[in-house]
Amino acid sequence: MNDTKNKLSGPDFVKGVALSKVVDGAMLLGHAHGDPVLLARRGDELFAIGAICTHYGGPLADGLLVDDTVRCPWHHACFSLRTGGVLRAPALDPVSCWRVEQRDGSVYVREKLARTKHQHSPVTAGAPKAVVILGGGAAGNAAAETLRREGYSGPITMLSADASVPCDRPNLSKGFLAGAASAESNPLRPPAFYLEHSIDLKLGAPVASVDTKSRHVQLVDGSRHAYDALLLATGAEPVRLDVPGAALRHVHYLRTLAERASRRDAPSRHHSHFHR
Numbered sequence: 001m002n003d004t005k006n007k008l009s010g011p012d013f014v015k016g017v018a019l020s021k022v023v024d025g026a027m028l029l030g031h032a033h034g035d036p037v038l039l040a041r042r043g044d045e046l047f048a049i050g051a052i053c054t055h056y057g058g059p060l061a062d063g064l065l066v067d068d069t070v071r072c073p074w075h076h077a078c079f080s081l082r083t084g085g086v087l088r089a090p091a092l093d094p095v096s097c098w099r100v101e102q103r104d105g106s107v108y109v110r111e112k113l114a115r116t117k118h119q120h121s122p123v124t125a126g127a128p129k130a131v132v133i134l135g136g137g138a139a140g141n142a143a144a145e146t147l148r149r150e151g152y153s154g155p156i157t158m159l160s161a162d163a164s165v166p167c168d169r170p171n172l173s174k175g176f177l178a179g180a181a182s183a184e185s186n187p188l189r190p191p192a193f194y195l196e197h198s199i200d201l202k203l204g205a206p207v208a209s210v211d212t213k214s215r216h217v218q219l220v221d222g223s224r225h226a227y228d229a230l231l232l233a234t235g236a237e238p239v240r241l242d243v244p245g246a247a248l249r250h251v252h253y254l255r256t257l258a259e260r261a262s263r264r265d266a267p268s269r270h271h272s273h274f275h276r
Ligand SMILES: Cc1cc2nc3c(=O)[nH]c(=O)nc-3n(C[C@H](O)[C@H](O)[C@H](O)COP(=O)(O)OP(=O)(O)OC[C@H]3O[C@@H](n4cnc5c(N)ncnc54)[C@H](O)[C@@H]3O)c2cc1C
Pocket: 134, 135, 136, 137, 138, 139, 140, 159, 160, 161, 162, 169, 170, 171, 172, 173, 205, 206, 207, 208, 233, 234, 235, 236, 254, 255, 256, 272, 273, 274, 275
């Protein structure tokens, strides 16, 4: 989601910085090999990760250091200092991670470390045999991604009443509405992502009922899906205006990518309604 070009500031960590300048429990912004880098210290341990949040480019150096993690100051995504891995939404992608070396009272940032790929392990005892996620919004998407990232290899089905893949809903009323962001940038992931990660995403699939006894969900079209674990991530509907004029032609509700696309060229004022 973050595609801004980053300016470099602070010390060049490749040339080294005095250990005394890297205070225990604090973060130092600098750069290495042309990338903005955050150097952090926890006791004797030193970490170097990308300084820019992969969500919307928040400055991680202004965030919060908690144990071996850093929280973005903008929308509180959480990254591991050890791997750069993303531990909490709304960011979806990791930041880079570099090897750090201490020598003669100085700290050096060396080469970038390869990203660790999670091994997909067979479904182990106690893990659900099949997961159904009811909802194709940011929450459902994050759940499906996290399951795969943490090695769950069983079937994952996402059922969404939406016509489009999970999208960056907040941006529909901001950069996308203003025309500054393209339609292609709005989906959280391209459709191929779900195929690659064996996430069976079913769009235009409204669920009519859940039978918790037989562990099935039934779609409006009558088809059924068995689950072992079910996640309800159905979000909320916009609050409808109940005032005179609410039914006028130029009052619109904006919630989905499809609604935004149909409104894009409408010569009227747009109203977006937040969920309850
Ligand atoms: C225009 C707009 C701007 C916003 N701006 C901001 C902002 O600036 N900051 C902020 O914090 N928040 C903002 N929000 C709110 C934010 O987008 C939501 O809080 C967030 O999208 C919630 O994610 P979710 O996955 O929980 O639910 P949702 O995104 O609502 O997704 C719910 C999913 O469940 C599906 N679903 C529901 N019922 C069924 C069913 N019976 N069967 C099958 N599928 C079903 C829906 O089709 C959808 O895919 C904005 C919202 C909108 C619409």
